[in-house]
Amino acid sequence: MAEPARSESAYPVGLRLSGRRVVVLGAGQVAQRRLPALVAAGADVLLISPSATPSVEAMAEAGEFRWERRRYRDGDLDGAWYALISTDDPAANEAASAEAEARRVWAVRSDDADAATAWTPATGRSEGVTVAVLTGRDPRRSAAVRDAVVEGLRDGSLAAPRYRARDTGAGPGSVALVGGGPGDPDLITVRGRRLLAEADVVIADRLGPRDLLDELPPHVEVIDAAKIPYGRFMAQEAINNALVEHARAGKTVVRLKGGDPFVFGRGMEEVQALAEQGIPCTVVPGISSTISVPAAAGIPVTHRGVAHEFTVASGHVAPDDARSLVDWAALAKLRGTLVLLMSVENIGAIAATLIHHGRPAATPVAVVQEGTTAAQRRIDATLATAGERVKAEGIRPPAVIVIGDVVTVGPEPRG
Numbered sequence: 001m002a003e004p005a006r007s008e009s010a011y012p013v014g015l016r017l018s019g020r021r022v023v024v025l026g027a028g029q030v031a032q033r034r035l036p037a038l039v040a041a042g043a044d045v046l047l048i049s050p051s052a053t054p055s056v057e058a059m060a061e062a063g064e065f066r067w068e069r070r071r072y073r074d075g076d077l078d079g080a081w082y083a084l085i086s087t088d089d090p091a092a093n094e095a096a097s098a099e100a101e102a103r104r105v106w107a108v109r110s111d112d113a114d115a116a117t118a119w120t121p122a123t124g125r126s127e128g129v130t131v132a133v134l135t136g137r138d139p140r141r142s143a144a145v146r147d148a149v150v151e152g153l154r155d156g157s158l159a160a161p162r163y164r165a166r167d168t169g170a171g172p173g174s175v176a177l178v179g180g181g182p183g184d185p186d187l188i189t190v191r192g193r194r195l196l197a198e199a200d201v202v203i204a205d206r207l208g209p210r211d212l213l214d215e216l217p218p219h220v221e222v223i224d225a226a227k228i229p230y231g232r233f234m235a236q237e238a239i240n241n242a243l244v245e246h247a248r249a250g251k252t253v254v255r256l257k258g259g260d261p262f263v264f265g266r267g268m269e270e271v272q273a274l275a276e277q278g279i280p281c282t283v284v285p286g287i288s289s290t291i292s293v294p295a296a297a298g299i300p301v302t303h304r305g306v307a308h309e310f311t312v313a314s315g316h317v318a319p320d321d322a323r324s325l326v327d328w329a330a331l332a333k334l335r336g337t338l339v340l341l342m343s344v345e346n347i348g349a350i351a352a353t354l355i356h357h358g359r360p361a362a363t364p365v366a367v368v369q370e371g372t373t374a375a376q377r378r379i380d381a382t383l384a385t386a387g388e389r390v391k392a393e394g395i396r397p398p399a400v401i402v403i404g405d406v407v408t409v410g411p412e413p414r415g
């Protein structure tokens with residue numbers, strides 16, 4: 001009978017090996033690489049090999065599969081659904097291949113891809129997606145493509161939304177409270193980026209990585225929850241309601257916040273509102289502007305021999321305002337770094353209060369507006385001059401104000 005014509009292209013398929021016999025011949029590097037995945041797939045693995053690498057031995061000792069310490073012999077593939085032929089004996093590989101062919105058992109060969117009836121793809125997994133890549137005879141290329149796809153899924157640059165759960169209407173939607181970082185789109189976390197790529201609805205603040213919103217596919221509903229300082233704002237209650245409403249409609253919702261959700265971000269209020277309605281919420285921490293904005297402007301919040309502590313405070317209400325929860329007199333006594341958020345409007349009064357309570361008037365101050373974005377701008381002053389400098393330079397929120405000797409330790413303090 002004529003040999004069937006062999007094509008370079010393979011027909012991809014996912015084998016469901018749970019409880020099914022898989023015979024592995026040989027226990028060298030190839031088997032060592034493949035055995036964990038076979039075990040993870042629940043296969044009933046029988047390893048036949050006179051010796052094994054230490055890792056394979058350890059797996060066998062842990063009871064992950066049965067190991068017969070001997071050479072291959074005819075009949076070993078009886079009852080197998082799939083075989084991995086990778087002994088160091090070409091004749092044994094040849095014989096096992098022939099047995100596999102005769103028994104109609106799909107078999108991969110480590111020493112002769114042409115003689116094999118199956119090829120192992122380069123595989124990877126990310127969040128329930130299995131990626132398997134075959135490129136004919138170029139395993140390094142397969143691995144490179146696999147890596148690119150898995151990396152894209154992990155960092156969200158490749159969108160892989162879940163459709164099945166939505167189509168069936170199974171279960172409520174979900175909400176992820178994602179800290180987007182200070183503004184530079186590269187400064188969101190890998191997890192945050194991936195969740196953003198999977199979202200149906202994104203409720204975004206004005207601060208944070210707004211550029212990422214432009215990359216979302218057209219079907220994604222983007223809702224602006226802008227809380228513009230001292231101007232128009234969307235009530236927190238309305239944001240909470242929107243989160244609940246969209247999650248109830250079965251949507252995958254991302255609440256994208258600037259910096260970290262729990263640093264002056266009202267994140268916990270949103271978590272609580274969702275919990276009250278029985279809606280699950282994942283919290284993804286973000287890079288807070290408190291540290292990253294000074295860093296982007298060349299200011300370390302601590303520095304050996306200069307500052308052993310840094311304190312973060314909000315100056316959105318003036319020191320003499322009854323609503324203020326900040327003990328400015330106590331802060332004035334500290335020697336370390338003071339990082340102020342939401343303080344542009346009140347910096348004059350805050351600086352005067354700090355001086356009044358003992359912080360030297362010559363303490364260096366830096367104001368960093370729109371840090372990590374293309375519009376980043378830094379001005380330098382002292383506690384004595386900060387209020388008037390901020391006004392004169394027309395500094396607008398968002399800005400982080402850093403007070404302390406760390407302001408001048410960097411190589412290029414700008415004025």
Ligand SMILES: C[S@@+](CC[C@H](N)C(=O)[O-])C[C@H]1O[C@@H](n2cnc3c(N)ncnc32)[C@H](O)[C@@H]1O
Pocket residue numbers: 182183207208257258259260261262263264265287288289290293340341342343368369370371372373397398399400
């Ligand atoms: C409501 S708070 C939110 C803080 C945010 N959750 C965080 O962890 O960065 C907003 C304040 O953060 C500061 N801020 C946030 N992003 C900033 C940026 N890119 N540049 C300067 N300041 C920023 C400003 O002080 C702004 O008024």
